[in-house]
Amino acid sequence: MRPILRRLFTDFCMLGVLLLLAGIFSVLTLRWQPATDAAAARRLVASLAAELPAASRLLIAARPVAAERQFAAVVEQEAQARGLQVRAVVVGPPQELRRQLEACVEANESIAAVVATERPATWLVLTEMGELFPTLGQPPIRTPSPVLWPTFLKAANILNIANQITVIAIMAIGMTLVIITGGIDLSVGSLAALAAVVVALLIRDFAGGTEAGMTGMLLASAVAIICCGFAGAVSGGMVIVFGVPPFIVTLAMMLVASGLASLLSGGESIAELPDRFVWLGRGTGIFGLPYAVLLMLLLYGAAHVLMTRTVFGRRLYAVGGNREAARLSGVPVGGVVLSAHALAGLLAGLGGVILASQLKSGSPTYGNMYELYVIAAVVVGGTSLAGGEGKMFGTLVGALVIAVIQNGMNLTNIESYTQKIVLGVVILGAVLIDRLRHRGSDG
Numbered sequence: 001m002r003p004i005l006r007r008l009f010t011d012f013c014m015l016g017v018l019l020l021l022a023g024i025f026s027v028l029t030l031r032w033q034p035a036t037d038a039a040a041a042r043r044l045v046a047s048l049a050a051e052l053p054a055a056s057r058l059l060i061a062a063r064p065v066a067a068e069r070q071f072a073a074v075v076e077q078e079a080q081a082r083g084l085q086v087r088a089v090v091v092g093p094p095q096e097l098r099r100q101l102e103a104c105v106e107a108n109e110s111i112a113a114v115v116a117t118e119r120p121a122t123w124l125v126l127t128e129m130g131e132l133f134p135t136l137g138q139p140p141i142r143t144p145s146p147v148l149w150p151t152f153l154k155a156a157n158i159l160n161i162a163n164q165i166t167v168i169a170i171m172a173i174g175m176t177l178v179i180i181t182g183g184i185d186l187s188v189g190s191l192a193a194l195a196a197v198v199v200a201l202l203i204r205d206f207a208g209g210t211e212a213g214m215t216g217m218l219l220a221s222a223v224a225i226i227c228c229g230f231a232g233a234v235s236g237g238m239v240i241v242f243g244v245p246p247f248i249v250t251l252a253m254m255l256v257a258s259g260l261a262s263l264l265s266g267g268e269s270i271a272e273l274p275d276r277f278v279w280l281g282r283g284t285g286i287f288g289l290p291y292a293v294l295l296m297l298l299l300y301g302a303a304h305v306l307m308t309r310t311v312f313g314r315r316l317y318a319v320g321g322n323r324e325a326a327r328l329s330g331v332p333v334g335g336v337v338l339s340a341h342a343l344a345g346l347l348a349g350l351g352g353v354i355l356a357s358q359l360k361s362g363s364p365t366y367g368n369m370y371e372l373y374v375i376a377a378v379v380v381g382g383t384s385l386a387g388g389e390g391k392m393f394g395t396l397v398g399a400l401v402i403a404v405i406q407n408g409m410n411l412t413n414i415e416s417y418t419q420k421i422v423l424g425v426v427i428l429g430a431v432l433i434d435r436l437r438h439r440g441s442d443g
Helices: 002-028 038-051 066-081 094-106 155-180 188-205 214-242 246-265 275-282 291-309 311-321 323-328 333-359 370-380 392-411 416-442
Strands: 030-033 057-062 085-091 113-116 147-150
Touching: 002 030, 002 147, 002 392, 038 066, 038 113, 057 066, 057 094, 066 085, 085 094, 155 188, 155 291, 155 311, 155 333, 155 370, 155 392, 188 214, 188 246, 188 333, 188 370, 214 246, 214 275, 214 333, 275 291, 275 333, 291 311, 291 333, 291 392, 311 323, 311 333, 323 333, 370 392, 370 416, 392 416
Parallel strands: 057 085, 057 113
Antiparallel strands: 030 147
């Protein structure tokens, strides 16, 4: 019974912590939020229809964002269904709204009410309409009733958390492989910077710059990722062939990669990239999820299968659990360690390409301190620094825990210095839990 309980604790402890953190930050960020859903639009139009005479003329104003655009469309549809007239639907900046009001004045038309979302309702062109357009007067400005909802749980914030953690979570897959073998990789942040610089440099100088086509961008991305994979393989080879501790090897590789990134870029950012290059870092796919997040989920699914359903996955755990016993059992220890480091390099390179896509540039400063956040995600997720134990699901949860802590503290206006202290305490707590768990199993 005890082993089962210990396994359940290991598998779901951090998931419980993640849910607890989400609950805490939800309570702390409970605010009255502007409503822009279809139900709020229908309630607002129903209220107007009860107050205004039939055929009253409305003006609808919203910002050009998806939620407000949909809100304006529902208001227009509902207003027409209830016998109200819609003079114009303005989904754009204040200048466009001013042009519509000027057109109303020229046509000698009146406006019974203005329906606006929260931000447009504060624009001077509406709040001072009576002074700017005396013939129109000052019609009432109606906004949807706010709802009590946590800022933390807003869809935009949840997507923001997922998007912000994507690069670190992808790099953490490779770090998990390395740590399970009993190693460590301090070079992943610098490799990400190197990949960002290489892909930007290749696109600018060889693929056509701002006019580069998709084939050229894909080839440049592949070259950058392969370069980082080669660097990871070199690190793994040094560990296996010469017996140098992974900490020292990857520390040296971190300096080499950082220096190369600065040398290739001249210490400056490379920004001459085409607009279409941002599709991976900023584009959205099914269900409105960013492509980078979808790629992250796909990679975690593949990594889970690799670790649980393949010979290579079993060999990783065997090498990390007892390297000498694995060698005597016929496991190619050198090949396993080399492959783990190479995969970590490839995934760090992919993270760098995504960074370059998100920021539409390549810079040697990218990836700074990322190796620490990546290691933290892996450790918080339950992977043992002693090797031989860890799961991809735990790493993903660990990355989300770190992202939630940072995002929640930002929303609650906690300064960056305190954030570092909290994150350090969380990492230390995760390591202590790991040591206590192993001490209990040894006893």
